[in-house]
Amino acid sequence: MSHRKNLLHGKIVKSAFTAPWWAKNRHMQTIWPRFIQKRLPLDYTWERVTLPDTDFLDLAWGPKPAKTTGIVAMFHGLEGSIRSHYANDMMAALSHQGWQVVMMHFRSCSGEPNRLPRAYHSGETEDPAFFLDLLNKRFPELPKVAVGFSLGANMLLKLLGENPAQKWLNAAVAISAPLKLSECARSINQGFSKVYQKYLLGSMKATLKKKMAFIDYRKLIQLNPDDVDKIQDFRQFDELVTAPLHDFSDAEDYYQKCSAFHYLSAIHCPTLVLHSIDDPFMNHLIVPQQEELAEAVTVELSDRGGHVGFMQGNILRPQVWLQTRVRHFLEQFMPGSDQGHSASQHAVRKTHDSTVI
Numbered sequence: 001m002s003h004r005k006n007l008l009h010g011k012i013v014k015s016a017f018t019a020p021w022w023a024k025n026r027h028m029q030t031i032w033p034r035f036i037q038k039r040l041p042l043d044y045t046w047e048r049v050t051l052p053d054t055d056f057l058d059l060a061w062g063p064k065p066a067k068t069t070g071i072v073a074m075f076h077g078l079e080g081s082i083r084s085h086y087a088n089d090m091m092a093a094l095s096h097q098g099w100q101v102v103m104m105h106f107r108s109c110s111g112e113p114n115r116l117p118r119a120y121h122s123g124e125t126e127d128p129a130f131f132l133d134l135l136n137k138r139f140p141e142l143p144k145v146a147v148g149f150s151l152g153a154n155m156l157l158k159l160l161g162e163n164p165a166q167k168w169l170n171a172a173v174a175i176s177a178p179l180k181l182s183e184c185a186r187s188i189n190q191g192f193s194k195v196y197q198k199y200l201l202g203s204m205k206a207t208l209k210k211k212m213a214f215i216d217y218r219k220l221i222q223l224n225p226d227d228v229d230k231i232q233d234f235r236q237f238d239e240l241v242t243a244p245l246h247d248f249s250d251a252e253d254y255y256q257k258c259s260a261f262h263y264l265s266a267i268h269c270p271t272l273v274l275h276s277i278d279d280p281f282m283n284h285l286i287v288p289q290q291e292e293l294a295e296a297v298t299v300e301l302s303d304r305g306g307h308v309g310f311m312q313g314n315i316l317r318p319q320v321w322l323q324t325r326v327r328h329f330l331e332q333f334m335p336g337s338d339q340g341h342s343a344s345q346h347a348v349r350k351t352h353d354s355t356v357i
Helices: 002-006 026-035 085-095 126-138 151-162 181-187 191-212 225-229 234-245 251-258 260-266 321-333 341-349
Strands: 011-015 045-050 056-061 070-075 099-104 144-149 171-175 271-276 297-302 311-314 317-320 354-356
Touching: 026 085, 026 311, 056 126, 070 085, 070 126, 070 151, 070 321, 085 099, 085 144, 085 321, 099 126, 126 144, 126 151, 144 151, 144 321, 151 171, 151 260, 151 271, 171 321, 181 234, 181 251, 191 225, 191 234, 234 251, 271 321, 317 321
Parallel strands: 011 297, 070 099, 070 144, 144 171, 171 271, 271 297
Antiparallel strands: 011 354, 045 056, 056 099, 311 317
């Protein structure tokens, strides 16, 4: 019986990732790929799809492989887009492996504000569900997997937990997910991490003010553009904007209802969660225990790596470990591989990239 109990939850494993001497600092890991690392060449095309509420989503499609053997659905992070370093380079890396990669842009993140007052947030799963339904209709016979980054990773995990019997995806990877939103709002408002908050918050406020130019928000959030300028941190933004705009009672209600941490025990899809302990957007309190994970979920921890960083190699020829790690995980779900349930579990639990803690 005790042996059986050990099989009923997921695993916490130690990552094979090691930070090189020049990138042991968590801020170096976070900043280098964004501002210094050279982007991989990538050609992509845009598609706009209309949503049931008359708004729109913009999709960025990667290059079509000579033979498409699977679909990768990607979800970006807060204020991200296909132009984000991680999105561009992951799409480029996976497109060479037979995957048709497509990134869904959350509302207003493609470069054009969306039409309706509602926006997106860490737990907004209605639009991604519509997007995955669309992919299933277009490619019913192809295996499909998903990769989420940061906010998009939290959303993806919540989506899978909300829909344990889902038929959209064969596997998923969540990278640098803010599993406990309240803790993350606290952590990013301290020390040097405030720099990231200021940058992202500035983008969020600018988008909101653009929409205020053609949408009357006064009855929805009771703020004018000058009030928006005075918002100082994520928690205040979520209290004054995210919560009232999306029917939460306050910021804490939003954080509690939308933190993926609460959904990890319900996921049936083989899922790999990649996380660095030193992530400057978060703290150690967000890391779950094995008993809090569904059997299909593996959390792979590294001591260093920053936020969506994971830089390796030497300083003259740096490499992004994430691309290799994600490719190795996903290729196990390509046609021709052993895709049975037991094989999928084996793929998640025992890989050459990690060791069980």
